[in-house]
Amino acid sequence: MFGRAFRGNPDLPLLCSLGDSNDETKKAVKTAIFRERTIQKPQKPRVAQTPQDALVLALNETGRADSAKMEALLGRPREEFCRR
DSSP states (O other): OOGGGGTTOTTHHHHHTTEEEETTTTEEEEOGGGTSOOOOOOOOOOOOSSHHHHHHHHHHHHSSOOHHHHHHHHTSOGGGTOOO
């Protein structure tokens, strides 16, 4: 896309990331960053596959082993995944 003008420039990959080129048509199009939001707010996980995953997610969100949060993430009662 930029030919020989920028060859060897350490910023060439960054420059190339700003556009998508088509070698057949010899045309370039601006990438999505110019026409839409590409960064979104982090989304909290709504499900966990294992009790270990649920524990990690609960610890990250609440700072403790929150069994109610773990129940919600796993979609099953505490008795099925927690031993006393």
